[in-house]
Amino acid sequence: MLDLYQAGTSPIHMLRPGWKILSLAIAGSALFAVDHILFSAGLLVTTLVLYHLAGLPLSRAWAQIRPALWVFGLIFVAQIIFNDWLIGLYAVVRLAVLLMLAGLLTLTTKSSDMIDGITEGLGPLRRIGVNPDRVSLAISLTLRFIPVLSHVVQDVREAQRARGLDRNILSLAIPTIVRTIRMAEEVSDAIDARGS
Amino acid sequence: MIDLQNVNLTLGGRPVLRDISLTLTQRRIAIVGSNGSGKSSFARLLNGLHLPTDGQVLVDGLNSRSHGRKIRKNVGFVFQNPDNQIVFPIVEEDVAFGLKHLGLSADEREAKVVDILKRYDLIGLRHQPSHTLSGGQKQLLAISGVLVMDPRYVVFDEPTTLLDLRNKLKVKQAIASLGQTAIVVTHDLDLVADFDRVIVFEDGRVFADDEPNKALRRYLEAMQDA
Ligand SMILES: Nc1ncnc2c1ncn2[C@@H]1O[C@H](COP(=O)(O)OP(=O)(O)O)[C@@H](O)[C@H]1O
Ligand SMILES: [Mg+2]
Numbered sequence: 001m002l003d004l005y006q007a008g009t010s011p012i013h014m015l016r017p018g019w020k021i022l023s024l025a026i027a028g029s030a031l032f033a034v035d036h037i038l039f040s041a042g043l044l045v046t047t048l049v050l051y052h053l054a055g056l057p058l059s060r061a062w063a064q065i066r067p068a069l070w071v072f073g074l075i076f077v078a079q080i081i082f083n084d085w086l087i088g089l090y091a092v093v094r095l096a097v098l099l100m101l102a103g104l105l106t107l108t109t110k111s112s113d114m115i116d117g118i119t120e121g122l123g124p125l126r127r128i129g130v131n132p133d134r135v136s137l138a139i140s141l142t143l144r145f146i147p148v149l150s151h152v153v154q155d156v157r158e159a160q161r162a163r164g165l166d167r168n169i170l171s172l173a174i175p176t177i178v179r180t181i182r183m184a185e186e187v188s189d190a191i192d193a194r195g196s
Numbered sequence: 197m198i199d200l201q202n203v204n205l206t207l208g209g210r211p212v213l214r215d216i217s218l219t220l221t222q223r224r225i226a227i228v229g230s231n232g233s234g235k236s237s238f239a240r241l242l243n244g245l246h247l248p249t250d251g252q253v254l255v256d257g258l259n260s261r262s263h264g265r266k267i268r269k270n271v272g273f274v275f276q277n278p279d280n281q282i283v284f285p286i287v288e289e290d291v292a293f294g295l296k297h298l299g300l301s302a303d304e305r306e307a308k309v310v311d312i313l314k315r316y317d318l319i320g321l322r323h324q325p326s327h328t329l330s331g332g333q334k335q336l337l338a339i340s341g342v343l344v345m346d347p348r349y350v351v352f353d354e355p356t357t358l359l360d361l362r363n364k365l366k367v368k369q370a371i372a373s374l375g376q377t378a379i380v381v382t383h384d385l386d387l388v389a390d391f392d393r394v395i396v397f398e399d400g401r402v403f404a405d406d407e408p409n410k411a412l413r414r415y416l417e418a419m420q421d422a
Contacts, residue, residue, distance in 0.1 A: 005286070007323050112289040143285040147327035183280050189245055190281035193273040194294040194341065195265065
């Protein structure tokens with residue numbers, strides 16, 4: 001969602017974000033509810049076909065699971081020890097399919113459309129006092145400020161390292177928190193200033 | 197016209213601005229002064245982010261106390277640090293943010309966004325994550341997000357302080373080419389040489405208010421004496 005969106009005109013790109021999110025939720029639940037290896041294998045194949053339909057090379061699907069490989073490794077080893085390798089494989093496949101499907105959603109959906117989709121989906125909750133616009137603004141801000149915050153932490157770490165303080169967790173945490181609070185104040189002013 | 201009448205501003209129990217009465221009509225107005233002299237607080241009064249403790253701020257006759265929303269729409273505000281005012285993860289989404297509540301159709305919004313992005317040479321970056329832009333591009337994006345709403349006045353709070361020379365010049369050019377009235381808080385005295393008016397703040401008061409040459413001379417003299 002941060003840098004993932006790949007502009008495109010495939011049928012998957014064109015699908016309403018609300019449907020994509022709903023489909024992901026259903027597929028994800030089914031993946032773990034239907035306890036049959038053939039079902040999981042079928043979804044795996046379907047997922048790869050969907051990547052193809054979206055005009056994405058299979059390397060993009062692989063990129064979705066690569067960061068989690070060590071988790072897969074742990075699960076697999078644990079299953080070999082406590083069950084057997086087939087169950088381990090089964091667990092890993094389910095997780096991999098889930099990650100790839102979630103990745104497909106973010107690769108083919110602009111975050112703004114996704115957020116609009118969520119806003120729409122939350123519409124009925126207005127009656128119980130949930131303001132969907134607020135929720136979606138919060139999601140956007142979260143996505144937007146993950147890289148900014150990691151930058152702040154880096155900055156602070158560098159400054160403290162220059163003073164030989166980088167091993168002290170408080171000397172990192174306090175300036176980071178102070179700067180973040182100050183930043184949050186200005187961000188909220190900026191949102192006010194832009195009339196929302 | 198923005199009119200301040202006998203304005204006092206107290207923040208957190210301390211007086212920050214004292215007895216300010218000014219009528220802002222010129223197209224290019226600079227606000228200069230030492231750190232802590234009250235420039236940012238003054239700028240925030242102009243679009244209703246701060247309300248005066250005493251006195252009035254009138255924007256085209258509307259009081260900032262009673263017409264906050266309308267005034268914020270008419271008076272755009274560009275902050276020093278673009279990172280704090282870019283609120284969406286993707287460039288074009290951020291520009292479109294302010295348009296959401298103006299009752300425009302999706303096509304109209306798209307046209308406005310494209311138009312502004314072209315004007316500031318950002319159109320090639322429209323699908324990029326905003327955090328991958330350079331400092332200067334981020335400031336131009338922040339300016340785009342404000343200008344896309346067609347404000348009548350634009351207030352800038354130190355828009356070039358965090359930028360290198362090349363990007364400073366870009367932002368300077370962006371300000372120069374504005375059709376709107378611009379009120380610019382800055383330490384960059386080159387930026388204000390061809391402005392219509394320079395107001396110098398010192399310790400929460402107006403210390404000088406004149407054409408650039410005269411106002412800046414008084415400012416420099418005061419700084420050297422101090
Ligand atoms: N929210 C606040 N609460 C209390 N004091 C503030 C607040 N904002 C600014 N000040 C104080 O008001 C004075 C003027 O600040 P500011 O307007 O930011 O000055 P400048 O922009 O000229 O550097 C400073 O002394 C500052 O500490
Ligand atoms: Mg300031």
